[in-house]
Amino acid sequence: MKGKVIALFATLAFILVFVSSINVVTLFHGSHQITDITSPDPFDIDCRDCHSSIQAELNESVNHSSFNCTDCHRFTGTGIVFATHNTTPPYIYEGNQAHAAYTPRCLDCHGKSGFAKPARAFNLDDYGSNYSAHKQFVKQSSSDFDMMVGENEACIACHTNYSLKINYTYFKNISYTKTNSWNLTNFKYDYDTRPYNVSVTHDLPPANGKHVFIQKEKIDCIACHKNIYEALVNGTDGDPYDNLTHSPIEIDYSDVWGGKMAEDHDWRTNNYWGHTRYHHNGSLPRATKVNTTYCKQCHFYTPISPYGDIPTNRSEVHCAEKVSCLTCHGHNKTKDPYNVIKYSGYWGNQVGHSNLMNETETKALTFHGDTCMGCHETAEHLGHASGSCGTGSGTCHGNKGYSQCGKCHWNYGITINIESEPSGKVTRS
Amino acid sequence: MNNLKMVFAIMAIVFLGIVALPYAVSLFAGQHTWYDLSGGYGSKCVKCHADIYGELEASANHSSLDGSDIRDISGEECFVCHRANESIKYANASTDTPGQQAHAASTIGCGYCHLNDTVADLYNASPAGGFGLVSGLDDDTGANASHISFVLGSKNASILEKETESCVACHTTTNVKINFNVTTEATIVVNNSYIETESYWNITSITPSDYTNYTEEK
Numbered sequence: 167m168k169g170k171v172i173a174l175f176a177t178l179a180f181i182l183v184f185v186s187s188i189n190v191v192t193l194f195h196g197s198h199q200i201t202d203i204t205s206p207d208p209f210d211i212d213c214r215d216c217h218s219s220i221q222a223e224l225n226e227s228v229n230h231s232s233f234n235c236t237d238c239h240r241f242t243g244t245g246i247v248f249a250t251h252n253t254t255p256p257y258i259y260e261g262n263q264a265h266a267a268y269t270p271r272c273l274d275c276h277g278k279s280g281f282a283k284p285a286r287a288f289n290l291d292d293y294g295s296n297y298s299a300h301k302q303f304v305k306q307s308s309s310d311f312d313m314m315v316g317e318n319e320a321c322i323a324c325h326t327n328y329s330l331k332i333n334y335t336y337f338k339n340i341s342y343t344k345t346n347s348w349n350l351t352n353f354k355y356d357y358d359t360r361p362y363n364v365s366v367t368h369d370l371p372p373a374n375g376k377h378v379f380i381q382k383e384k385i386d387c388i389a390c391h392k393n394i395y396e397a398l399v400n401g402t403d404g405d406p407y408d409n410l411t412h413s414p415i416e417i418d419y420s421d422v423w424g425g426k427m428a429e430d431h432d433w434r435t436n437n438y439w440g441h442t443r444y445h446h447n448g449s450l451p452r453a454t455k456v457n458t459t460y461c462k463q464c465h466f467y468t469p470i471s472p473y474g475d476i477p478t479n480r481s482e483v484h485c486a487e488k489v490s491c492l493t494c495h496g497h498n499k500t501k502d503p504y505n506v507i508k509y510s511g512y513w514g515n516q517v518g519h520s521n522l523m524n525e526t527e528t529k530a531l532t533f534h535g536d537t538c539m540g541c542h543e544t545a546e547h548l549g550h551a552s553g554s555c556g557t558g559s560g561t562c563h564g565n566k567g568y569s570q571c572g573k574c575h576w577n578y579g580i581t582i583n584i585e586s587e588p589s590g591k592v593t594r595s
Numbered sequence: 596m597n598n599l600k601m602v603f604a605i606m607a608i609v610f611l612g613i614v615a616l617p618y619a620v621s622l623f624a625g626q627h628t629w630y631d632l633s634g635g636y637g638s639k640c641v642k643c644h645a646d647i648y649g650e651l652e653a654s655a656n657h658s659s660l661d662g663s664d665i666r667d668i669s670g671e672e673c674f675v676c677h678r679a680n681e682s683i684k685y686a687n688a689s690t691d692t693p694g695q696q697a698h699a700a701s702t703i704g705c706g707y708c709h710l711n712d713t714v715a716d717l718y719n720a721s722p723a724g725g726f727g728l729v730s731g732l733d734d735d736t737g738a739n740a741s742h743i744s745f746v747l748g749s750k751n752a753s754i755l756e757k758e759t760e761s762c763v764a765c766h767t768t769t770n771v772k773i774n775f776n777v778t779t780e781a782t783i784v785v786n787n788s789y790i791e792t793e794s795y796w797n798i799t800s801i802t803p804s805d806y807t808n809y810t811e812e813k
Binding site: 194195197199200202203204211215217218219239244246247248249251258260261263264265266267269302306307310311313315319322323328329331332333334335336337355529530531532 | 651
């Protein structure tokens with residue numbers, strides 16, 4: 167009992183002494199202790215005290231990880247005057263457009279300033295040429311949306327591991343008639359629209375960071391353009407060939423007939439211009455072969471031997487060019503198929519095909535590929551057998567002869583309905 | 596016997612107290628000794644606000660506001676800020692002025708001096724430009740300030756005066772815990788616009804669609 171009384175008195179005495187020693191406590195401890203910001207070091211107030219998570223992101227980033235926060239966020243190339251309070255030059259500036267930091271546009275450094283590697287094409291007036299496939303994205307990010315500053319939405323979307331959902335809407339299908347005189351008629355495009363949603367996530371830690379820049383080579387076209395991948399790899403099931411669209415990469419590269427060009431119905435790995443077929447995807451499964459490298463073969467063409475001088479505009483685009491089949495294979499283009507039409511079956515109509523391409527070129531760019539694929543998609547070829555087309559004893563082309571094969575390969579008319587990516591389903595009648 | 600000794604001992608203590616102690620003891624010693632305020636308030640603030648005294652001693656700024664040596668904290672520094680507001684009539688013994696809006700001192704926001712170019716000049720303070728808030732500083736737009744939302748949000752908070760929460764958070768040693776809620780995902784809606792002869796991809800919206808929470812402690 168006596169011990170408890172002593173303990174009680176001791177506790178009360180301690181509280182009394184403690185309380186009396188601190189008369190009044192300020193609301194925020196330290197609020198009157200101002201940090202010294204007078205040194206030339208811009209880190210007097212350490213950004214990382216409040217933004218350590220950004221530091222963690224940068225530690226995982228392939229770019230900018232060696233930078234100070236101030237290298238970007240107090241970049242001096244914009245004319246912004248930041249608040250400065252030094253005892254040595256530059257002494258005191260009040261700050262005008264920003265106080266401690268500003269939120270930079272990526273193009274502040276990667277644009278015209280020359281401070282960092284320019285973002286090709288997008289660093290130019292009006293974001294460069296209209297050949298850039300993503301110019302509209304960049305342009306609208308700057309002018310129409312304010313989720314981020316400037317055009318950063320577009321930069322962040324591709325160059326960091328920030329997550330995206332992309333909801334596309336585009337045409338569902340087109341139809342047209344190739345007349346027996348090789349004219350393009352009855353062109354229709356307004357049947358329906360196709361929604362296609364993509365979710366893009368990265369497994370790079372820390373997840374979803376706007377400051378985690380990914381290696382340029384690891385920017386994956388397919389992540390955002392999965393409908394194209396699906397069209398090239400899966401399409402719509404068919405017999406004997408699936409409806410695979412967007413690019414006529416070969417289906418059967420086996421050389422059954424020993425390379426007799428006019429007779430062999432294989433999808434050859436050598437093309438008619440004397441070098442490896444450009445759209446050839448080798449023996450690898452399509453699911454593997456169709457990747458960013460494959461996309462770039464057309465959309466960011468590198469003139470590597472033996473493919474030669476394909477007339478693209480690579481030097482004027484950022485990472486991808488708006489192209490269609492006609493960019494390379496159009497009339498009078500480097501890979502104009504005029505001289506090779508004769509190998510298409512037995513009866514190629516060079517002039518007719520050129521005419522059809524010219525009329526296709528008058529249509530909107532978005533329709534070019536599907537117009538070509540209406541014939542060039544392998545679907546609905548009914549198999550291969552001995553004998554001439556339509557005359558042998560086998561089931562060559564369904565034994566329907568010129569009137570069937572000649573719809574695409576000669577001077578018969580054909581009406582085509584083809585669905586856009588990813589299904590690519592084609593109906594020929 | 597022992598009880599008798601105890602009684603004598605108590606009586607001795609009581610009588611000693613009667614002789615030695617004053618006739619009456621004030622409840623609080625010194626409460627009738629009045630300060631002469633005509634010579635300034637000096638250490639009177641420090642009497643209660645010793646912790647702030649300690650902070651000012653360690654502070655890079657404001658410890659010489661009264662014009663004294665930078666490490667000569669007298670307590671007069673307190674009044675430079677806490678009686679600076681000219682719209683407030685404080686009690687003043689020297690001029691026999693009763694206080695109106697405040698008696699001895701008022702709380703004050705950093706912006707009173709640092710967001711007013713005229714007052715800043717008066718007190719040799721640096722205007723906090725770059726938030727578009729400094730009156731009298733024409734080129735102060737704050738158009739690109741990263742922390743503008745924090746500063747403007749602080750104006751609506753009621754813990755400290757006006758935007759002072761944001762000033763204190765960065766410029767002092769006060770501990771800060773920040774609960775961030777940041778976007779981790781954007782949803783982009785893209786429509787292919789087309790007529791028979793022309794087409795282009797049109798982005799109709801870019802909006803944040805997912806968030807994450809984390810806490811930073813300074």
